Amino acid sequence: MDPKFKFFEKVIVSSDEPSLKTINGRSGAILGISEDSGHGFSYSAHIYEYGEVWVVMESDLEPTGEFDSREAFYDGYSVQVGVDAKGRGTLG
Template structure:
């Protein structure tokens, strides 16, 4: 579902586990490719939210959309 890279250059993946309806974050070395792929549309409906992050605390908050910004 997603991929991220840490400061040391290691990759981690968000993986959807369908039979338990959960998503897990796992490191690249813990994965084995099945050769199966899914599309973004299989996971996302196109909706989105806007998050503003406090630069001092790193904490994020959902904010209303303001088209004038």
């Protein structure tokens, strides 16, 4: 089964879940997608009003039909990490 939402898709949190009370009715954008066998898809949703990312189940989100841009969240900055034979990482 494919996820209902795509990256950077704008959504509205619509849930009776007590743990989502703070963000219920708020708009956000999808920044991450994860699938858990047996539970379906969950999403990392950037909640605009709070500037925070929350994990929300697919059933607790409604589509808006709009998308945000990747550049609204990422400035293109990246780092390189080298990993040695023992699995230790160093910034490159």
